[in-house]
Amino acid sequence: MSKWYPKNGRVIFHLDMNSFYASVEMAYNPKLKGKPLAIAGNPEERRGIIVTSSYEARAKGVKTTMPLWQAKRLCPELLVMRPNFERYRKASSEMFKMMAEITPYVQPVSIDEGYMDVSHCHHLGSPLDIAKGLQFRIKNDLDLPCSIGIAPNKFLAKMASDMQKPMGLTVLRKRDLKTKLWPLAIEEMYGVGQKTADKLQNVGIHKIGDLVDANTFELKRILGINGERLQQRAKGEDTSPVDPDAIYDFKSIGNSETLREDTVDDSTLTMLLRKLSRKVATRLARKEVVGQTVQIMIRYYNRKTITRSITKSTYLSSETDIFSVATDLFELHWNGEPIRLLGVTVQGLIEKSQVAEQLDLFRYQEQAGNEALHEVVEQLTTKYGKNPFQSFTSSVDKDQPRTSFQKDFLDDFRK
Numbered sequence: 001m002s003k004w005y006p007k008n009g010r011v012i013f014h015l016d017m018n019s020f021y022a023s024v025e026m027a028y029n030p031k032l033k034g035k036p037l038a039i040a041g042n043p044e045e046r047r048g049i050i051v052t053s054s055y056e057a058r059a060k061g062v063k064t065t066m067p068l069w070q071a072k073r074l075c076p077e078l079l080v081m082r083p084n085f086e087r088y089r090k091a092s093s094e095m096f097k098m099m100a101e102i103t104p105y106v107q108p109v110s111i112d113e114g115y116m117d118v119s120h121c122h123h124l125g126s127p128l129d130i131a132k133g134l135q136f137r138i139k140n141d142l143d144l145p146c147s148i149g150i151a152p153n154k155f156l157a158k159m160a161s162d163m164q165k166p167m168g169l170t171v172l173r174k175r176d177l178k179t180k181l182w183p184l185a186i187e188e189m190y191g192v193g194q195k196t197a198d199k200l201q202n203v204g205i206h207k208i209g210d211l212v213d214a215n216t217f218e219l220k221r222i223l224g225i226n227g228e229r230l231q232q233r234a235k236g237e238d239t240s241p242v243d244p245d246a247i248y249d250f251k252s253i254g255n256s257e258t259l260r261e262d263t264v265d266d267s268t269l270t271m272l273l274r275k276l277s278r279k280v281a282t283r284l285a286r287k288e289v290v291g292q293t294v295q296i297m298i299r300y301y302n303r304k305t306i307t308r309s310i311t312k313s314t315y316l317s318s319e320t321d322i323f324s325v326a327t328d329l330f331e332l333h334w335n336g337e338p339i340r341l342l343g344v345t346v347q348g349l350i351e352k353s354q355v356a357e358q359l360d361l362f363r364y365q366e367q368a369g370n371e372a373l374h375e376v377v378e379q380l381t382t383k384y385g386k387n388p389f390q391s392f393t394s395s396v397d398k399d400q401p402r403t404s405f406q407k408d409f410l411d412d413f414r415k
Contacts, residue, residue, distance in 0.1 A: 004126040005119060011127045011150065012242060013116040014157035015099065015134070018145040018166035020112035022054040024091045025081055027143035036060060037079045040068050041258075049258065051083055055166060088112075091142060098137055102130060107242045113161075115154055117242035131169055139167070155238035156181075158190045174236045182209030182234070191230060196223065208234050253287065254295070254345025255279045262301040262338035269339060273330060276344040277323035289349040290315040294325040297343030298334060308333045309347065322346060 005011060017023065021039040026032045036057035040048040048068035060075035072078055092111045099106045102124065105117035124130050131148045138146050147168035149160025159181060160172035172180060187197040189208050199222050205211050211219075211234040219227030232238070255276045263269065273296075284290060294316065295309035308329050316322055326344045 004128075005122055006152070009152050010117060010119045011121075012152065012154055012157040013118060013127075013131060013134075014149040014151075014154065014161040015095075015114055015116065016147050016149075016161040016165075017095065017112035018147055019052055019054050019058075020091075020144075021052045021083060021088055022057075023144050024088055025084070026054070027091070028087065032079065035079055036062070036075050036077060037081065038062055038068075038071060039083050040071075040080050041083065048080075053078075091144060094142055095138055095144070095146075098134060098141075102134065104244065105242045106244055107246050115157065115242045128169070128171065135167065135169065153236070153238035154240055154242065155190060155233045156236055162188075162190075177236050178209075181236075182207065182212060184208050186211060189230070189234065191233065196226075196230075199223065251349055252291070252295075252345050252347040253280055253283045253289070253349065254343055255283075256297060256341055256343030258341045259339065262340050264336065264338050269330070269342065270327070272342050273326050273344065274319075274323050276342060277326055278319045280344055280346055281317060281319040281322055284317045284346060284349075287349075288352045290317040290352050291346035291349045292316065293347040294322060294329065295343075295345040295347055296326050296329045296333070297341070297345070298330070298339060299341035300335075301338040301340055303340070305341075306333065307343075311348065315350075316346060317352070 022037045025037065025039070032054075034056060036054060036059075038053040038057050039051045041051060050062060050064055050066045050068060050071050052064055053062045053071070057071070057075055057078055060078075062071045062075055062078065068080065072080075088111060095112075096106060096108055096114060099114060099116055103116055103118050103121055106114055107116075108114040118124075118127055118130055121127075121130060125133075127150050131150055135146055135148055138144055145166040147161045147165045147170070149157040149163070149170050149172060151157040151160050151172045152174065156172045156174075160170040161168070163170045163172070163180070184207065186192055186200050186205055186208060187194065189211070192200070200206075200211065203214075203218065203222065205214055211231055214231065216228055216231060219231055221227075223230070257272060257276060259268070259272065292313075292315055293309050293311040295307055297305065297307045299305040310325060310329060312325065316325065322344065330342075
Protein backbone atom coordinates (compact mmCIF):
# COMPACT_ATOMS: atom_id res chain seq x y z
CA MET A 1 0.00 0.00 0.00
CA SER A 2 3.00 2.32 0.28
CA LYS A 3 2.58 3.23 -3.41
CA TRP A 4 -0.50 5.24 -2.44
CA TYR A 5 1.44 7.31 0.09
CA PRO A 6 4.03 9.90 -1.02
CA LYS A 7 7.45 9.45 0.55
CA ASN A 8 7.98 13.15 1.23
CA GLY A 9 4.41 14.39 1.22
CA ARG A 10 1.21 14.18 3.18
CA VAL A 11 -2.26 12.71 2.75
CA ILE A 12 -4.90 14.91 4.36
CA PHE A 13 -8.63 14.33 4.71
CA HIS A 14 -11.22 17.04 5.24
CA LEU A 15 -14.46 15.52 6.48
CA ASP A 16 -17.56 17.68 6.21
CA MET A 17 -20.93 16.48 7.47
CA ASN A 18 -23.72 17.18 4.99
CA SER A 19 -26.56 19.44 6.16
CA PHE A 20 -25.59 18.36 9.66
CA TYR A 21 -28.37 19.68 11.91
CA ALA A 22 -31.10 18.64 9.50
CA SER A 23 -29.46 15.25 8.92
CA VAL A 24 -29.29 14.59 12.67
CA GLU A 25 -33.00 15.35 13.01
CA MET A 26 -33.74 12.97 10.13
CA ALA A 27 -31.67 10.26 11.81
CA TYR A 28 -33.76 10.67 14.98
CA ASN A 29 -37.02 10.82 13.02
CA PRO A 30 -36.82 8.93 9.69
CA LYS A 31 -40.27 10.29 8.72
CA LEU A 32 -38.50 13.59 7.97
CA LYS A 33 -36.28 12.03 5.31
CA GLY A 34 -36.88 13.25 1.79
CA LYS A 35 -38.81 16.29 2.98
CA PRO A 36 -37.81 19.97 2.89
CA LEU A 37 -36.61 20.60 6.44
CA ALA A 38 -35.04 23.68 7.97
CA ILE A 39 -33.54 24.32 11.39
CA ALA A 40 -34.29 27.87 12.52
CA GLY A 41 -33.45 29.80 15.66
CA ASN A 42 -37.03 30.92 16.28
CA PRO A 43 -39.66 29.26 14.09
CA GLU A 44 -42.51 31.26 15.63
CA GLU A 45 -41.07 34.61 14.59
CA ARG A 46 -40.89 36.11 11.12
CA ARG A 47 -37.39 37.28 11.99
CA GLY A 48 -36.19 33.76 12.69
CA ILE A 49 -33.08 32.86 10.73
CA ILE A 50 -32.40 29.61 8.87
CA VAL A 51 -29.47 27.83 10.53
CA THR A 52 -29.32 24.99 8.02
CA SER A 53 -31.66 23.11 5.72
CA SER A 54 -31.98 19.75 3.98
CA TYR A 55 -31.00 19.33 0.37
CA GLU A 56 -34.69 19.09 -0.54
CA ALA A 57 -35.20 22.57 0.92
CA ARG A 58 -32.06 23.89 -0.74
CA ALA A 59 -33.40 22.75 -4.09
CA LYS A 60 -36.24 25.21 -3.55
CA GLY A 61 -33.82 28.07 -2.86
CA VAL A 62 -33.71 27.90 0.94
CA LYS A 63 -30.31 29.03 2.20
CA THR A 64 -28.47 29.39 5.50
CA THR A 65 -28.97 32.80 7.22
CA MET A 66 -32.09 33.45 5.10
CA PRO A 67 -35.00 34.99 7.04
CA LEU A 68 -37.66 32.42 7.81
CA TRP A 69 -40.43 34.35 6.08
CA GLN A 70 -38.42 34.40 2.86
CA ALA A 71 -37.69 30.67 3.08
CA LYS A 72 -41.39 29.88 3.52
CA ARG A 73 -42.26 32.05 0.57
CA LEU A 74 -39.85 30.03 -1.59
CA CYS A 75 -40.94 26.71 -0.10
CA PRO A 76 -44.45 26.85 1.44
CA GLU A 77 -44.28 23.18 2.48
CA LEU A 78 -41.06 23.79 4.47
CA LEU A 79 -40.89 21.96 7.82
CA VAL A 80 -39.20 24.06 10.47
CA MET A 81 -37.65 22.84 13.71
CA ARG A 82 -35.81 24.50 16.55
CA PRO A 83 -32.16 23.46 17.01
CA ASN A 84 -31.43 20.69 19.49
CA PHE A 85 -27.82 21.44 20.39
CA GLU A 86 -27.35 18.55 22.81
CA ARG A 87 -28.44 16.14 20.08
CA TYR A 88 -25.97 17.68 17.62
CA ARG A 89 -23.20 17.67 20.22
CA LYS A 90 -23.64 13.94 20.79
CA ALA A 91 -23.59 13.12 17.09
CA SER A 92 -20.52 15.30 16.57
CA SER A 93 -18.65 13.60 19.38
CA GLU A 94 -19.37 10.16 17.94
CA MET A 95 -18.20 11.26 14.51
CA PHE A 96 -14.89 12.60 15.83
CA LYS A 97 -14.35 9.43 17.85
CA MET A 98 -14.55 7.41 14.64
CA MET A 99 -11.99 9.71 13.02
CA ALA A 100 -9.68 9.38 16.02
CA GLU A 101 -9.79 5.58 15.80
CA ILE A 102 -8.05 5.87 12.43
CA THR A 103 -5.36 8.40 13.36
CA PRO A 104 -4.44 10.51 16.40
CA TYR A 105 -3.93 13.46 14.06
CA VAL A 106 -7.47 14.80 14.06
CA GLN A 107 -8.15 18.54 14.10
CA PRO A 108 -11.77 19.50 14.75
CA VAL A 109 -12.69 22.76 13.06
CA SER A 110 -16.35 23.04 13.98
CA ILE A 111 -19.18 20.84 15.15
CA ASP A 112 -19.52 19.21 11.75
CA GLU A 113 -16.09 19.26 10.11
CA GLY A 114 -12.49 18.36 10.78
CA TYR A 115 -9.13 17.42 9.27
CA MET A 116 -7.24 14.13 9.47
CA ASP A 117 -3.62 13.39 8.62
CA VAL A 118 -3.49 9.79 7.40
CA SER A 119 0.02 9.98 5.97
CA HIS A 120 1.19 7.11 8.17
CA CYS A 121 -1.83 4.84 7.88
CA HIS A 122 -0.37 2.45 5.28
CA HIS A 123 -1.52 -0.55 7.33
CA LEU A 124 -5.18 0.45 6.91
CA GLY A 125 -5.16 0.40 3.12
CA SER A 126 -5.16 3.10 0.48
CA PRO A 127 -6.37 6.62 1.39
CA LEU A 128 -9.44 6.10 -0.78
CA ASP A 129 -10.25 2.82 1.00
CA ILE A 130 -9.87 4.52 4.39
CA ALA A 131 -12.14 7.37 3.34
CA LYS A 132 -14.76 5.00 1.95
CA GLY A 133 -14.69 2.95 5.15
CA LEU A 134 -15.06 6.02 7.36
CA GLN A 135 -17.87 7.44 5.25
CA PHE A 136 -19.68 4.09 5.31
CA ARG A 137 -19.32 3.73 9.08
CA ILE A 138 -20.66 7.22 9.81
CA LYS A 139 -23.61 6.55 7.53
CA ASN A 140 -24.23 3.04 8.84
CA ASP A 141 -23.76 3.70 12.58
CA LEU A 142 -25.07 7.27 12.85
CA ASP A 143 -27.29 7.42 9.75
CA LEU A 144 -25.52 10.64 8.78
CA PRO A 145 -24.10 11.58 5.37
CA CYS A 146 -20.70 13.22 4.94
CA SER A 147 -18.32 14.27 2.19
CA ILE A 148 -14.57 13.72 2.35
CA GLY A 149 -11.87 15.57 0.45
CA ILE A 150 -8.48 13.86 -0.03
CA ALA A 151 -5.45 15.98 -0.89
CA PRO A 152 -1.79 16.67 -0.06
CA ASN A 153 -2.67 19.60 2.24
CA LYS A 154 -5.49 21.09 4.29
CA PHE A 155 -6.54 23.79 1.85
CA LEU A 156 -6.92 21.42 -1.08
CA ALA A 157 -8.67 18.84 1.11
CA LYS A 158 -11.17 21.50 2.19
CA MET A 159 -11.81 22.54 -1.41
CA ALA A 160 -12.17 18.89 -2.44
CA SER A 161 -14.80 18.09 0.20
CA ASP A 162 -16.99 20.88 -1.19
CA MET A 163 -16.88 19.56 -4.74
CA GLN A 164 -19.30 16.66 -4.27
CA LYS A 165 -22.23 16.82 -1.84
CA PRO A 166 -23.86 14.92 -0.35
CA MET A 167 -21.87 11.73 0.23
CA GLY A 168 -18.98 12.78 -1.97
CA LEU A 169 -15.44 11.39 -2.09
CA THR A 170 -13.08 13.66 -4.00
CA VAL A 171 -9.35 13.35 -4.59
CA LEU A 172 -7.65 16.64 -5.48
CA ARG A 173 -4.01 16.34 -6.50
CA LYS A 174 -1.80 19.21 -7.53
CA ARG A 175 -1.79 17.96 -11.07
CA ASP A 176 -5.59 18.36 -11.07
CA LEU A 177 -5.60 22.05 -10.14
CA LYS A 178 -5.77 23.34 -13.70
CA THR A 179 -8.93 21.40 -14.49
CA LYS A 180 -10.67 21.07 -11.10
CA LEU A 181 -9.71 24.14 -9.02
CA TRP A 182 -8.66 27.06 -11.18
CA PRO A 183 -11.87 27.28 -13.26
CA LEU A 184 -13.93 27.91 -10.07
CA ALA A 185 -15.26 31.40 -9.31
CA ILE A 186 -13.06 33.31 -6.87
CA GLU A 187 -15.85 33.54 -4.28
CA GLU A 188 -15.89 29.72 -4.10
CA MET A 189 -12.33 29.68 -2.76
CA TYR A 190 -12.02 28.85 0.92
CA GLY A 191 -10.81 31.93 2.76
CA VAL A 192 -12.34 34.41 0.33
CA GLY A 193 -15.36 36.21 1.76
CA GLN A 194 -17.65 38.53 -0.14
CA LYS A 195 -15.67 41.68 0.65
CA THR A 196 -12.40 40.07 -0.47
CA ALA A 197 -14.09 38.70 -3.58
CA ASP A 198 -15.37 42.19 -4.45
CA LYS A 199 -11.88 43.65 -4.12
CA LEU A 200 -10.38 40.94 -6.32
CA GLN A 201 -13.11 41.21 -8.93
CA ASN A 202 -12.52 44.95 -9.12
CA VAL A 203 -9.02 44.24 -10.44
CA GLY A 204 -10.11 41.56 -12.88
CA ILE A 205 -9.69 38.45 -10.72
CA HIS A 206 -12.87 36.47 -11.28
CA LYS A 207 -11.64 32.87 -11.12
CA ILE A 208 -9.16 31.09 -8.86
CA GLY A 209 -6.88 30.69 -11.88
CA ASP A 210 -6.81 34.48 -12.24
CA LEU A 211 -5.49 34.69 -8.70
CA VAL A 212 -2.66 32.30 -9.58
CA ASP A 213 -1.56 34.54 -12.44
CA ALA A 214 -2.02 37.85 -10.61
CA ASN A 215 0.82 40.21 -9.68
CA THR A 216 1.85 39.40 -6.12
CA PHE A 217 2.70 43.00 -5.25
CA GLU A 218 -0.72 44.12 -6.47
CA LEU A 219 -2.37 41.49 -4.30
CA LYS A 220 -0.42 42.62 -1.23
CA ARG A 221 -1.41 46.22 -1.96
CA ILE A 222 -5.07 45.28 -2.06
CA LEU A 223 -5.26 42.64 0.67
CA GLY A 224 -2.02 42.93 2.62
CA ILE A 225 -0.19 39.76 3.56
CA ASN A 226 -3.41 37.81 3.08
CA GLY A 227 -3.20 38.49 -0.66
CA GLU A 228 0.05 36.60 -0.99
CA ARG A 229 -1.24 33.82 1.26
CA LEU A 230 -4.35 33.35 -0.86
CA GLN A 231 -2.25 33.22 -4.02
CA GLN A 232 -0.03 30.51 -2.56
CA ARG A 233 -3.08 28.43 -1.65
CA ALA A 234 -4.54 28.90 -5.11
CA LYS A 235 -1.29 27.41 -6.40
CA GLY A 236 -1.90 24.42 -4.14
CA GLU A 237 0.61 25.35 -1.44
CA ASP A 238 -0.33 25.01 2.23
CA THR A 239 2.14 23.81 4.85
CA SER A 240 -0.13 24.20 7.89
CA PRO A 241 -0.18 20.98 9.94
CA VAL A 242 -3.17 19.01 11.14
CA ASP A 243 -2.93 20.10 14.78
CA PRO A 244 -5.00 18.12 17.33
CA ASP A 245 -4.34 20.83 19.91
CA ALA A 246 -5.56 23.71 17.74
CA ILE A 247 -8.90 23.66 19.57
CA TYR A 248 -7.09 24.95 22.64
CA ASP A 249 -5.50 27.81 20.74
CA PHE A 250 -7.98 30.60 21.23
CA LYS A 251 -7.47 34.23 22.15
CA SER A 252 -11.03 35.35 22.75
CA ILE A 253 -14.40 34.10 23.93
CA GLY A 254 -17.56 35.84 22.87
CA ASN A 255 -21.28 35.52 22.29
CA SER A 256 -23.66 37.51 20.12
CA GLU A 257 -27.40 37.36 19.73
CA THR A 258 -29.97 38.75 17.33
CA LEU A 259 -33.01 40.45 18.84
CA ARG A 260 -36.51 39.45 17.81
CA GLU A 261 -37.01 42.91 16.42
CA ASP A 262 -34.90 46.03 16.04
CA THR A 263 -35.18 48.01 19.26
CA VAL A 264 -34.08 51.08 21.20
CA ASP A 265 -35.58 49.84 24.46
CA ASP A 266 -33.02 50.32 27.24
CA SER A 267 -34.27 47.49 29.44
CA THR A 268 -34.25 44.98 26.58
CA LEU A 269 -30.74 45.93 25.54
CA THR A 270 -29.48 45.91 29.13
CA MET A 271 -30.93 42.46 29.75
CA LEU A 272 -29.29 41.17 26.60
CA LEU A 273 -25.92 42.61 27.63
CA ARG A 274 -26.32 40.91 31.00
CA LYS A 275 -27.25 37.61 29.36
CA LEU A 276 -24.29 37.72 26.98
CA SER A 277 -21.91 38.65 29.81
CA ARG A 278 -23.15 35.69 31.82
CA LYS A 279 -22.63 33.30 28.93
CA VAL A 280 -19.11 34.60 28.30
CA ALA A 281 -18.29 34.32 32.01
CA THR A 282 -19.55 30.72 32.05
CA ARG A 283 -17.34 29.79 29.13
CA LEU A 284 -14.33 31.56 30.66
CA ALA A 285 -14.85 29.52 33.82
CA ARG A 286 -15.19 26.31 31.81
CA LYS A 287 -11.91 27.00 30.03
CA GLU A 288 -10.29 28.30 33.24
CA VAL A 289 -9.10 31.48 31.54
CA VAL A 290 -9.36 35.22 32.16
CA GLY A 291 -8.89 38.26 29.95
CA GLN A 292 -8.12 41.96 30.10
CA THR A 293 -9.97 43.30 27.05
CA VAL A 294 -13.74 43.55 26.67
CA GLN A 295 -15.23 44.20 23.24
CA ILE A 296 -18.82 44.89 22.28
CA MET A 297 -20.37 44.59 18.84
CA ILE A 298 -23.42 46.61 17.81
CA ARG A 299 -25.31 45.86 14.61
CA TYR A 300 -27.95 48.43 13.72
CA TYR A 301 -31.25 48.06 11.87
CA ASN A 302 -29.51 48.93 8.58
CA ARG A 303 -26.84 46.22 9.18
CA LYS A 304 -24.14 48.78 9.89
CA THR A 305 -21.86 47.11 12.45
CA ILE A 306 -19.36 48.62 14.87
CA THR A 307 -17.01 47.06 17.42
CA ARG A 308 -15.52 48.92 20.36
CA SER A 309 -13.17 47.62 23.05
CA ILE A 310 -11.27 48.65 26.15
CA THR A 311 -8.35 46.99 27.94
CA LYS A 312 -8.37 47.05 31.73
CA SER A 313 -5.42 46.93 34.07
CA THR A 314 -6.75 43.81 35.80
CA TYR A 315 -7.98 40.49 34.48
CA LEU A 316 -11.72 39.92 34.18
CA SER A 317 -13.74 36.72 34.35
CA SER A 318 -16.92 37.29 36.37
CA GLU A 319 -20.31 38.13 34.91
CA THR A 320 -20.50 41.27 37.04
CA ASP A 321 -17.17 42.68 35.86
CA ILE A 322 -17.76 41.84 32.21
CA PHE A 323 -21.27 43.30 32.30
CA SER A 324 -20.04 46.49 33.95
CA VAL A 325 -17.37 47.12 31.32
CA ALA A 326 -19.66 46.10 28.44
CA THR A 327 -22.38 48.45 29.68
CA ASP A 328 -19.96 51.36 29.92
CA LEU A 329 -18.78 50.70 26.35
CA PHE A 330 -22.33 50.43 25.11
CA GLU A 331 -23.48 53.66 26.72
CA LEU A 332 -20.46 55.46 25.33
CA HIS A 333 -20.78 54.28 21.74
CA TRP A 334 -24.47 53.61 21.05
CA ASN A 335 -25.81 56.31 18.72
CA GLY A 336 -29.42 55.79 19.78
CA GLU A 337 -30.54 54.09 16.54
CA PRO A 338 -32.49 50.78 16.57
CA ILE A 339 -30.30 47.75 17.25
CA ARG A 340 -30.62 44.33 15.61
CA LEU A 341 -27.74 42.43 17.26
CA LEU A 342 -25.41 42.78 20.25
CA GLY A 343 -22.21 40.90 21.03
CA VAL A 344 -19.85 40.73 24.02
CA THR A 345 -16.33 39.30 23.79
CA VAL A 346 -13.43 38.99 26.23
CA GLN A 347 -10.03 39.04 24.55
CA GLY A 348 -6.38 38.65 25.49
CA LEU A 349 -6.98 35.40 27.32
CA ILE A 350 -4.53 33.59 29.54
CA GLU A 351 -4.96 30.64 31.86
CA LYS A 352 -6.26 31.52 35.29
CA SER A 353 -3.40 29.58 36.86
CA GLN A 354 -0.95 32.05 35.34
CA VAL A 355 -2.52 34.97 37.11
CA ALA A 356 -1.29 35.43 40.65
CA GLU A 357 -3.61 38.22 41.71
CA GLN A 358 -2.39 39.81 44.91
CA LEU A 359 -5.40 40.68 47.02
CA ASP A 360 -4.67 43.60 49.25
CA LEU A 361 -5.86 43.52 52.84
CA PHE A 362 -8.67 46.00 52.27
CA ARG A 363 -10.23 44.17 49.31
CA TYR A 364 -9.88 40.59 50.47
CA GLN A 365 -13.14 40.51 52.44
CA GLU A 366 -15.04 42.14 49.59
CA GLN A 367 -13.74 39.75 46.95
CA ALA A 368 -14.26 36.70 49.13
CA GLY A 369 -17.85 37.77 49.73
CA ASN A 370 -18.48 38.34 46.05
CA GLU A 371 -17.04 34.94 45.21
CA ALA A 372 -19.39 33.29 47.71
CA LEU A 373 -22.35 35.17 46.23
CA HIS A 374 -21.40 34.09 42.72
CA GLU A 375 -21.25 30.47 43.84
CA VAL A 376 -24.75 30.64 45.37
CA VAL A 377 -26.21 32.23 42.25
CA GLU A 378 -24.48 29.61 40.08
CA GLN A 379 -25.96 26.80 42.20
CA LEU A 380 -29.47 28.25 41.90
CA THR A 381 -29.02 28.78 38.17
CA THR A 382 -27.98 25.15 37.77
CA LYS A 383 -30.94 23.95 39.86
CA TYR A 384 -33.65 26.00 38.21
CA GLY A 385 -32.17 26.28 34.72
CA LYS A 386 -31.97 30.08 34.85
CA ASN A 387 -30.76 32.82 37.12
CA PRO A 388 -33.66 33.24 39.63
CA PHE A 389 -32.73 36.87 40.13
CA GLN A 390 -33.20 37.72 36.47
CA SER A 391 -36.46 39.16 35.20
CA PHE A 392 -38.89 36.51 34.03
CA THR A 393 -39.82 38.63 31.02
CA SER A 394 -37.48 39.20 28.13
CA SER A 395 -37.92 40.02 24.48
CA VAL A 396 -34.65 38.29 23.64
CA ASP A 397 -34.90 35.13 21.58
CA LYS A 398 -33.61 32.32 23.75
CA ASP A 399 -33.23 29.91 20.85
CA GLN A 400 -31.30 31.95 18.34
CA PRO A 401 -28.14 30.09 17.32
CA ARG A 402 -25.12 31.19 19.32
CA THR A 403 -21.96 32.20 17.52
CA SER A 404 -19.76 30.34 19.97
CA PHE A 405 -21.57 27.02 20.15
CA GLN A 406 -19.13 25.20 17.96
CA LYS A 407 -15.88 25.61 19.84
CA ASP A 408 -16.41 24.70 23.47
CA PHE A 409 -16.90 20.95 23.16
CA LEU A 410 -14.72 19.92 20.25
CA ASP A 411 -12.42 18.03 22.57
CA ASP A 412 -15.30 16.04 24.10
CA PHE A 413 -14.62 13.06 21.84
CA ARG A 414 -11.34 12.48 23.67
CA LYS A 415 -13.04 11.86 26.98
